[in-house]
Amino acid sequence: MHPLPNYVSSSAFLIADPARAAMLIALVDGRALPAGELAYAAGVTAQTASSHLAKLLAGGLLAVETEGRHRYYRLAGSHVALALEHLAALKPLAAVRRKPLSREGLDLRFARRCYDHLAGQLGVAVAQGLQERGFVVPAADKQLVVTPSGMQWFGAMGVDMTALKSSRRGLARQCLDWTERRYHLAGPLGVQFMAVLCSSGWLRRSKSSRAIQVTPLGWAGLKKHLGVDEGSVGLPACKLAPSIS
Amino acid sequence: MHPLPNYVSSSAFLIADPARAAMLIALVDGRALPAGELAYAAGVTAQTASSHLAKLLAGGLLAVETEGRHRYYRLAGSHVALALEHLAALKPLAAVRRKPLSREGLDLRFARRCYDHLAGQLGVAVAQGLQERGFVVPAADKQLVVTPSGMQWFGAMGVDMTALKSSRRGLARQCLDWTERRYHLAGPLGVQFMAVLCSSGWLRRSKSSRAIQVTPLGWAGLKKHLGVDEGSVGLPACKLAPSIS
DNA sequence: CCGATGCTTCGACACGAATCGAAATGTGCA
DNA sequence: TGCACATTTCGATTCGTGTCGAAGCATCGG
Structure with a gap:
C-alpha cells in the first residue's frame, strides 16, 4: 500500500487513540500503574484497556512489570514522555489562538x-x-x-x-x-x-x-x-x- | 465518551496516517511545497492529498500560501517539526533494539x-x-x-x-x-x-x-x-x- | 479445594476514515 | 474566448479497528 513503512505514522498511530493517549498521559510522571487503574483513567472497560496496552507494549512505548496478580505498566523511557509533551504543545496553540483572552x-x-x-x-x-x-x-x-x-x-x-x-x-x-x-x-x-x-x-x-x-x-x-x-x-x-x- | 477532549490524541491522529506523515516529513526542512508535489511524495492521488491537506490545515499543523494556480503548503512552525522529530525518535529504537548489529x-x-x-x-x-x-x-x-x-x-x-x-x-x-x-x-x-x-x-x-x-x-x-x-x-x-x- | 480478584483472549458488531472516479472551481496562457 | 493545468468537492466503496460481552487463565486468601 505504502512505498516505505512510515515509522513516524506508526508511532503516532499508537498515540492517536483517545483511550491510549489518556493512559500514556497518566504515566508521564514516571509512575507505574496497574492495568485496572489505566482502564479507569481512560474511561474504558478492562478488556478494551488490555487490548490497548498490548499494542502500546508491542510498539515499544510501554514497559511492564508483573507483580503477583497485578501488572504494572510504565513508559518505556523519558523519550516517550518527551514526545507526548511536544505533541501536547501542538494543539492548544491552534485551539486558543483566536480566543481573545x-x-x-x-x-x-x-x-x-x-x-x-x-x-x-x-x-x-x-x-x-x-x-x-x-x-x-x-x-x-x-x-x-x-x-x-x-x-x-x-x-x-x-x-x-x-x-x-x-x-x-x-x-x-x-x-x-x-x-x-x-x-x-x-x-x-x-x-x-x-x-x-x-x-x-x-x-x-x-x-x-x-x-x-x-x-x-x-x-x-x-x-x-x-x-x-x-x-x-x-x-x-x-x-x-x-x-x- | 471521554471525560476531556484529548488534545494529544487529536494531534497524533493527524500524524498517524502514513500519507499525511509523508507529507509532513517532506516539509520538515521548512520549504513550502505545492499540493501536487506533496501528493507525489505521499504516493496518493491529488484528490486524496487535498483531503489530507485540508485536515492538516484545520488542525493547525500546516499553513498555506496561494500563488497563482498553485497552493504552497508549509509547516505551521518549528514546533511541528520538533514534534515530528521526537515522534520519529520513538519507533526506530524499538524496531532496531533486538537486531544484532x-x-x-x-x-x-x-x-x-x-x-x-x-x-x-x-x-x-x-x-x-x-x-x-x-x-x-x-x-x-x-x-x-x-x-x-x-x-x-x-x-x-x-x-x-x-x-x-x-x-x-x-x-x-x-x-x-x-x-x-x-x-x-x-x-x-x-x-x-x-x-x-x-x-x-x-x-x-x-x-x-x-x-x-x-x-x-x-x-x-x-x-x-x-x-x-x-x-x-x-x-x-x-x-x-x-x-x- | 473453592471463590474472588486482576487481567487477558476470543468473537461479533458497528462506526469511522482512507481511497479513488467523476465532476466542479479557479487560474494562466494563447 | 477556449484550452490546459492545479486543486478542490462530492459520492460510493472498502477496509481497519475500537468497543464490549462472555469465557479463559493466572494469583491470592481462606
Whole structure:
C-alpha cells in the first residue's frame, strides 16, 4: 500500500487513540500503574484497556512489570514522555489562538506562580536568561545543574545556596509551561529564587489570584542581570530549542 | 465518551496516517511545497492529498500560501517539526533494539561523520560534555551560542574562532542524531572542531567508510577536557533532557 | 479445594476514515 | 474566448479497528 513503512505514522498511530493517549498521559510522571487503574483513567472497560496496552507494549512505548496478580505498566523511557509533551504543545496553540483572552487571563499568562515558583511568559524568559548566561545547564531527566558561576550569581542575588536542600527530585529542574510551550525553573532553587525576588521588591504577588506583578525596580534588575526586557518578554514567540543531551 | 477532549490524541491522529506523515516529513526542512508535489511524495492521488491537506490545515499543523494556480503548503512552525522529530525518535529504537548489529554497523553507531562533523555515540557524548561545561548553550531554533568560556576553550584547543564564518544557519547548531535520539554539534564550529581533533591526532578517519576511530591520545584528551570516558560513552543510555528555552 | 480478584483472549458488531472516479472551481496562457 | 493545468468537492466503496460481552487463565486468601 505504502512505498516505505512510515515509522513516524506508526508511532503516532499508537498515540492517536483517545483511550491510549489518556493512559500514556497518566504515566508521564514516571509512575507505574496497574492495568485496572489505566482502564479507569481512560474511561474504558478492562478488556478494551488490555487490548490497548498490548499494542502500546508491542510498539515499544510501554514497559511492564508483573507483580503477583497485578501488572504494572510504565513508559518505556523519558523519550516517550518527551514526545507526548511536544505533541501536547501542538494543539492548544491552534485551539486558543483566536480566543481573545480576558484581562485577568492575560495577566496570568504574563506571569503567575506555579506552586511556588515563577511561571508564565516571565518565568520562561527568566529561565532562558539563566541558561543563556550559563548559570544553569540542562541535564538528564529534566534536571538542571547549577554551574559554578551560577552558584556565585545566585548567592549574590541573595539565595543561600548552602541552605538549599536537594529534594528527592533534585535541586533545580525544568517544568513545562503549558501556556508558553516552553520550560521554566522549578525545584527548591526555583522556589527560593522567587521568594528572593519578592522580598527584594522586584516582584509582587497578587492576593486574589496566582498572578505576579513586576515592579519598576524589578524590570531594571531583570534587564541588567538576565537581559529580560519589558518589551521583549511577551511578544517574540521564540521557537522551542531542545538541548543537546 | 471521554471525560476531556484529548488534545494529544487529536494531534497524533493527524500524524498517524502514513500519507499525511509523508507529507509532513517532506516539509520538515521548512520549504513550502505545492499540493501536487506533496501528493507525489505521499504516493496518493491529488484528490486524496487535498483531503489530507485540508485536515492538516484545520488542525493547525500546516499553513498555506496561494500563488497563482498553485497552493504552497508549509509547516505551521518549528514546533511541528520538533514534534515530528521526537515522534520519529520513538519507533526506530524499538524496531532496531533486538537486531544484532554487524561489526561495521557497530562502528558506525559508535562514531561517524555526518557531512563533516562528528556524530554517533561519541558525537553525542562530546556535545553533552560541551554543554555540561557551559561552553555552548542551546538557544532558539536549534542554535547553539558559544559562551565566553567556550570561546576561550575552543581557542585553546586550536580552533581559530575569529576565522570561523557564521553561515546562514548560524555558527553552531544542534543536529539530531538518528541512531542515538539525541543531539550532536553541527555547523561551522562543528566542522572545524572535528578537523582539529583529527589533525591533532585524537581521531582518525576511516578511508572506506564514514566511521571514525579514537586514538589512545584522543581518549586521554576527551576524558580530561570533556569528561568523556571510553567505558561510559556507549553503555549508559542517558535520558533525553530538553532545554529550558 | 473453592471463590474472588486482576487481567487477558476470543468473537461479533458497528462506526469511522482512507481511497479513488467523476465532476466542479479557479487560474494562466494563447 | 477556449484550452490546459492545479486543486478542490462530492459520492460510493472498502477496509481497519475500537468497543464490549462472555469465557479463559493466572494469583491470592481462606
